[in-house]
Amino acid sequence: MLVGPARALFMDEISTGLDSSTTFQMINSLRQSIHILNGTALISLLQPTPETYDLFDDIILLSDGQIVYQGPRENVLEFFEHVGFKCPERKGVADFLQEVLFLSFI
């Protein structure tokens, strides 16, 4: 439950113990309210499904205490191709990033 006129939301492990469909619905409603209210939400997720991943505008990739990527979601694959890694078709982008960076979350 969200109470108050908060413009910035910081969320950690909001999908723990939930199924992927509920997570998707939650992120979707958050996305809509954030877009309408012109706010900011910073959400860390464990293993998002491709559908959930596609709801985000920006991605911050952290690994070993370093920021590997911070910017629009559309440019993530471009960046990894620039470094030399290509995401195969029909592969979830989140899983791809996870395996290339051997990190555990996004």
Place this chain on the structure above:
Amino acid sequence: MTLTCFALFLFNRRYYTHLFIRQVTSRKDQEQYWSDKDKPYTFITVREFAEEFQLFHVGQKLGDELGTPFDTSKGHPAALTKNKYGVSRKELLKACVSRELLLMKRNSFVYIFKMWQVNTNRSKKPYLIIHRCYLH
């Protein structure tokens, strides 16, 4: 007993899923996504990724954005305070004095009684007026 063990097992499995995932994804997984087969593959560390990101156009844009200091004249005047304390030194002194006065007023009986005691004892036995009192 068996049921609690089973429940604990389930709970642990759910709780440690992300740790399990970390074990599954390893350095070896990186190689399969190497796109340029002509160039030999070398393992790319996180540090190298981070450095590469600084050179990438998204990273450069971000760096430029963060590199330019915020023009404070454009911001709201009340957004940042320039004083160490919210009230001036004079106000602080006034508040402290009024607090002391209030405490003295609250203990006025003790003060008046002690004054009276000092005054009455002064003429008789000067060595008796050694008091230890803790007022507040």
